[in-house]
Amino acid sequence: MPSSISYTLFTIFSTLLTTSNGAFCEKYTEGIVIKRFEKTTHLHFYFHDIVSGKNPTTARIAGPPNGTAYSFGSTVMIDDPLTEGPEPTSKLVGRAQGMYAIASQRDASLLMVMNFAFMEGTYNGSSISILGRNPVMDDVREMPIVGGSGLFRSAHGYALAHTIAFDFKTGDAIVEYNVHVTYY
């Protein structure tokens, strides 16, 4: 599943400056070289937000009792399956655990606070943490990766979300994720 692109990052501060102030003092600034190996992995999977039916993977845990504009404040806890393919029956590769909340009074923009806990292949047992804004009506939404655990320790990067199916009656959604994660 995840194709791994490893590359070496050489961060080079190659400033070499000399400041002279007459004969009184001379200041040298020497360049330093930091060598650091970073790995970047591209992950591709599908997120199933199941709101309806007998076995929903979501639970509304907070929010205003009555309808407000765009249900502002509604907060939903999730334990959504992440699968290799778009079909719900496709191989499980992880779960999206956390919550989302409607954080805008003007449109359908969510605050996403979730961990992707991976359960397949090399990354089984590793996770990444996402914290970002998700304007769900946009074609592609970008959300920052703010950290990770296991192989993804000290992760950073971004996740791109693209809804491929949304049922307006039930609220069920299937979202394609392309995740670019960089870690040491």
Ligand SMILES: *[C@@H]1O[C@H](CO)[C@@H](O)[C@H](O)[C@H]1NC(C)=O
């Ligand atoms: C919610 O709506 C009902 C019916 O419209 C109303 O009686 C009630 O006062 C509302 N509650 C709040 C907290 O606004």
Ligand SMILES: *[C@@H]1O[C@H](CO)[C@@H](O)[C@H](O)[C@H]1NC(C)=O
């Ligand atoms: C993932 O790791 C758990 C715990 O070590 C193990 O029980 C499970 O079989 C692993 N799953 C896969 C698909 O390798």
